[in-house]
Ligand SMILES: Nc1ncnc2c1ncn2[C@@H]1O[C@H](COP(=O)(O)OP(=O)(O)OP(=O)(O)O)[C@@H](O)[C@H]1O
């Protein structure tokens with residue numbers, strides 16, 4: 001679906017840019033890019049849909065080589081959410097905004113999908129997008145990407161500025177799309193979201209890919225994460241911290257399984273003692 | 275964004291001149307080419323500009339400015355030369371147009387003046403921070419700080435707007451809008467709706483920085499609040515003398 005091969009890129013000003021990044025996303029994967037501020041996460045996203053062209057190496061997405069395909073053509077198959085939602089909004093009502101992208105993608109049941117999105121996100125279709133709050137604008141921008149149900153979605157920090165409920169609702173919806181075959185590449189600073197939803201983690205630091213593996217493993221690699229100024233999500237950290245004492249606990253990625261593992265272990269202990 | 279007017283950092287003697295002196299110098303260069311009627315003098319002002327830019331190590335930029343000015347002036351030159359009807363006819367053209375010796379001289383002088391007068395502006399902005407210009411206007415010329423701030427803000431917002439616009443177009447491309455179309459009308463139709471987000475995000479930004487300036491005590495600021503001093507040094511005085519000499523020469527020629 002998406003394949004980067006020895007990709008180098010630099011903005012013409014000084015700064016590291018992207019150096020020698022290679023990875024491949026298979027159809028249906030759910031990957032998260034994590035890394036410190038300025039690591040180059042947004043740059044990678046832009047490279048992935050052809051907004052930026054690599055200075056060397058190749059980016060292949062949805063069957064196109066980005067170096068010689070039009071971005072507007074790639075955009076029909078690749079949904080893209082920008083870090084700053086305001087750049088995306090340009091229509092006078094929320095409904096038109098959500099319909100906008102679908103027009104180009106040639107989606108036939110646009111009306112229905114739009115209504116579905118409005119309901120899902122609890123948005124008022126008649127409102128003016130620019131009058132909404134920061135979080136609501138983020139929702140509208142996200143809705144306009146999700147409504148198109150593209151084969152690949154690149155989401156640059158989809159959950160920043162959203163409250164917990166909204167965040168869960170959106171991520172659940174993305175997960176549903178992912179289960180139906182959509183490939184997802186997401187940038188996030190929220191390790192809990194990454195742990196709960198993504199399956200694969202790509203750790204970026206100083207423009208280089210320093211880690212690539214399952215989120216489960218990456219969250220347990222404190223040395224790797226600290227290289228990218230990141231702190232592991234709390235539960236794996238807790239699991240690693242107490243993991244030495246209880247068997248199985250190291251595998252736990254959510255609270256319930258920690259408690260369960262700990263309870264099992266305690267039960268085992270007590271049986272042994274008495 | 276490689277604008278032709280933004281600051282290029284450096285440590286050259288030109289960079290270290292007092293900002294006010296740089297302003298006066300560029301003003302002097304502009305004025306002198308309008309005072310003089312000699313094309314040789316105006317051409318030497320262009321050479322002086324180029325020499326100054328070499329001293330400041332911004333020659334590449336100046337060359338770019340020079341070339342784009344040439345492009346623009348060629349157009350003006352052609353219009354000018356066809357419009358002047360006095361003097362002796364040098365060349366007859368179809369459609370009742372002709373070129374005269376006066377027209378040729380006048381147009382040459384006109385465009386070289388234009389080039390000579392535009393170059394110092396770009397040069398000054400290339401070697402001086404706008405903040406320094408504003409500060410020196412406040413401290414030396416007693417310009418109210420508000421106006422100086424408006425000047426700096428205005429100049430700072432130009433590249434900001436253009437990068438904002440680039441960002442918005444990028445976002446629309448990512449949604450499938452095809453800006454690469456050759457059809458001019460179609461392109462306009464695609465670009466028009468983008469004015470709304472540009473305006474709104476710009477107004478938001480301006481409002482934001484106005485409020486934040488207010489919150490940081492902007493209104494309390496007086497002429498003496500600047501922490502940076504801009505003393506005149508020997509180089510500055512000698513630069514001023516050279517400038518005065520140039521203006522005097524221009525009046526005589
Ligand atoms: N348009 C641009 N022109 C020049 N340099 C840029 C541009 N955009 C980003 N950069 C530089 O490239 C580097 C990587 O930026 P990028 O936006 O990819 O970081 P990021 O990982 O997304 O950071 P964040 O977590 O803050 O979003 C930064 O050092 C930044 O200064």
Ligand SMILES: [Mg+2]
Pocket residue numbers: 041042043083156
């Ligand atoms: Mg970013």
